Amino acid sequence: MKNNYQKAHFLLSAADIVQLPPDQGIEIAFVGRSNAGKSSVLNRVTQNKGLARVSKTPGRTQLVNVFTLDDDRRLIDLPGYGYAKVPLAAKLKWQRTVDSYICERESLKGLILIMDCRHPLRELDVQLLSFCHQRGLPVHILLNKIDKISKSAAAATLRRVKEAVGASGQPLTLQLFSALNNMGIKELYALLDQWYGYA
Numbered sequence: 023m024k025n026n027y028q029k030a031h032f033l034l035s036a037a038d039i040v041q042l043p044p045d046q047g048i049e050i051a052f053v054g055r056s057n058a059g060k061s062s063v064l065n066r067v068t069q070n071k072g073l074a075r076v077s078k079t080p081g082r083t084q085l086v087n088v089f090t091l092d093d094d095r096r097l098i099d100l101p102g103y104g105y106a107k108v109p110l111a112a113k114l115k116w117q118r119t120v121d122s123y124i125c126e127r128e129s130l131k132g133l134i135l136i137m138d139c140r141h142p143l144r145e146l147d148v149q150l151l152s153f154c155h156q157r158g159l160p161v162h163i164l165l166n167k168i169d170k171i172s173k174s175a176a177a178a179t180l181r182r183v184k185e186a187v188g189a190s191g192q193p194l195t196l197q198l199f200s201a202l203n204n205m206g207i208k209e210l211y212a213l214l215d216q217w218y219g220y221a
């Protein structure tokens with residue numbers, strides 16, 4: 023039997039938040055620096071390689087990609103950030119789109135912020151956390167690629183990031199994850215089930 027997330031199918035890509043579907047039901051958005059592993063995480067969660075392929079289609083990487091789980095629930099793939107060579111205009115466009123999505127979207131229940139565990143809390147990650155903080159929106163951080171570092175280094179990273187973000191008083195949770203070997207998938211499903219109201 024398919025789990026709730028395997029049912030995800032592509033609905034549309036939006037260049038601007040006015041192109042999004044009606045603001046009803048529950049949306050959870052996945053976001054992160056380019057190369058942190060957002061596409062790999064989405065593939066894992068939905069067990070559907072086609073999903074991230076859609077998001078990778080040239081021209082769509084800078085768009086908000088919307089996937090439907092059912093009539094009331096959507097999964098949102100926000101454009102990645104932090105490419106070295108992106109022109110300033112594109113950076114500003116990313117900021118505007120993501121900022122207005124986060125600030126205005128009523129159905130947005132929470133964000134899954136994906137970071138490479140070896141390079142956590144880069145500048146735009148912190149900026150994103152602050153957008154969410156302003157709205158009191160919960161964020162769940164995935165420290166991804168945990169298979170790349172030792173267990174003790176992973177534990178130390180978790181502790182360090184927890185300390186760094188804990189001080190803000192923001193509704194925030196975090197976990198270790200690996201899109202490569204599925205580590206942390208149960209914990210992530212439990213969180214998503216709770217936010218989507220499946221639990």
Ligand SMILES: Nc1nc2c(ncn2[C@@H]2O[C@H](COP(=O)(O)OP(=O)(O)O)[C@@H](O)[C@H]2O)c(=O)[nH]1
Binds near residue numbers: 055059060062168170
């Ligand atoms: N070892 C390891 N590699 C990963 C993991 N997640 C993603 N990758 C690799 O990191 C690179 C970027 O992943 P991708 O999903 O395209 O990142 P995106 O740019 O954030 O969508 C690819 O080569 C992936 O195979 C992980 O958990 N472990």
Ligand SMILES: [Mg+2]
Binds near residue numbers: 062077078102
């Ligand atoms: Mg990607």
